[in-house]
Amino acid sequence: MIDHTPAIKQFIVEEFMPDVPVEQLDSDYDLLDGAVIDSLGLLQVIAWIEETFDLALNDAEIGPDDFRSVQAMQAFIAQSKN
């Protein structure tokens, strides 16, 4: 399984908190409870994942929990790729 964690962290930091060093974002940090990503931010994340990982997520059953943390996104991408 390819580890996309560094790419995801890079994207989250650049998009939502550019002043934060990438290494400071833990993989299990709760991005929703921490108010880093809101419902519109979620749309940006989904669009980025679709484009970057060549996934069509329209019909998939997706929920906010799939994007709660970098770890959750990594798991979601790995699972969707299968």
Added chain:
Amino acid sequence: MTVACAAPSLAERVLEHARLRPTAPALIWRGRAVEYAELANLVLDARRRLQSLDGRGPIGLLARKSPEAIALILACLLARRPVFVPSPDLAADVLRRLFARAGCSHILTPGEPAAAASAFEAAAVRRLGQDDGADIALMLTTSGSTGDPKIVPLAPGALDRFTAWAGDHFSITQQTTVLSYAPLNFDLCVLDIWTTLSHGGTVALVEHERATDARHMLELLAAAQVEVVQGVPMLFRLLSDAASKDERRVDSVRHVLVTGDSIAPSALATLAVLFPRARFHNVYGCTETNDSFVSEIDLRAVAARGEIPIGEPLPGVSALIVAAAGDVVDGPGEGELWVATPFQTTGYADPSLDAGKFAPHPQVPDGRTYFRTGDTVRRHEDGSVTLCGRNDSLVKVRGVRVSTQAVEQAMLEHEAVVEVAVLAIPDALAGSRLHAVVRRAEANHLDSMVLRRHCAGRLDRAAVPSKIEIVTHPLPKTPTGKVDRRRSIPNTQRRSAP
């Protein structure tokens, strides 16, 4: 003199529909129809749960929209216990204060033991005595963050008058399916959910988790043959964007109600393509008064004029334009909009907040209480009235009224924050987006991740700025020494390149 029989209450009407048409669909939830009989059973289960609780005080409901949550509200109405429905997105300490202020004796969450909310109960102080609650059916909140949201109690009569008007005006009957997009704590539900159920119609519920999934909502509209859609401009923008990709149309929709902020004329044109058979209505209202103006939108006139009038006062509504000096503007002119409606609250749960918001007619008292909307409107030569804007620190972000001042205040509560400027940037999708520039103390390494977490504990999610920039230099000041917001956040204000 004859003694009038009390008309059945909203909850009684729902049970009556269940008796007469048990298999008719009341709700559409996650792809499944919940029949009236099933809804009635949920209501009766919830009522048993209420009966097991001591006291007669108001009930707090901490829940997202679901059949169970709707049943719990109906059970409270049936038992004539006031029910308070705040947004579950509010910060925990705000919720605790609001439940206490509403005088809730119990806080319930559907499907979970009351213990889940027991942390709140300790704080509950019965402000409304046992008998005071008799004239309150539902308590909503203003959708704002000017300090804590205000609690707005609505009497059973106010609800009944509104559901009667709305059912009639939009022809909501047993055959009608209405979309419910707004969260349960929004006043829009009085039309979407409560008017529809009161008339025996079907409510197609959009789940909280899928509220930005436009494709799902388009499928729901088509599958449920939805006839009435009420929403904020953001909903319509999401729907039009998704529909334009595959040139989709939704033929079943007869009425589209646009609320919240004024919608852009260009967005309306796109909507007319998506809903080819619909009539479009601009609805103006606030939680305190419910709807007070409605206008059917003439698409061609709007295209020519570039703005949408707020329309005519609803039957029984009295509206005044009051100039700064306190005079009522009779002809063309500008002023604050004051309204008195048959659907309005009798005042906030905390009467000390009423001052300056509720007042008699400023010149010729007519026995009515007017609500000062805080909105500035203009009456034109042709008699039409348009909205000029809100008090400038109040903006709408994703349908939630947010005070940029309150956001600044919350940020300043962080020890490392020296100065802050929050500005609302117009945004086609969200209405407004907030942009914050924060000056931190030099010695501190505060970053936006930490500050976001700090805000999450104090503000509604919509009020957490989408962009937070942290600086160490002093922010520009106005001549009176206050932070100059516009000069602090200059780039975003430029409409075109200089």
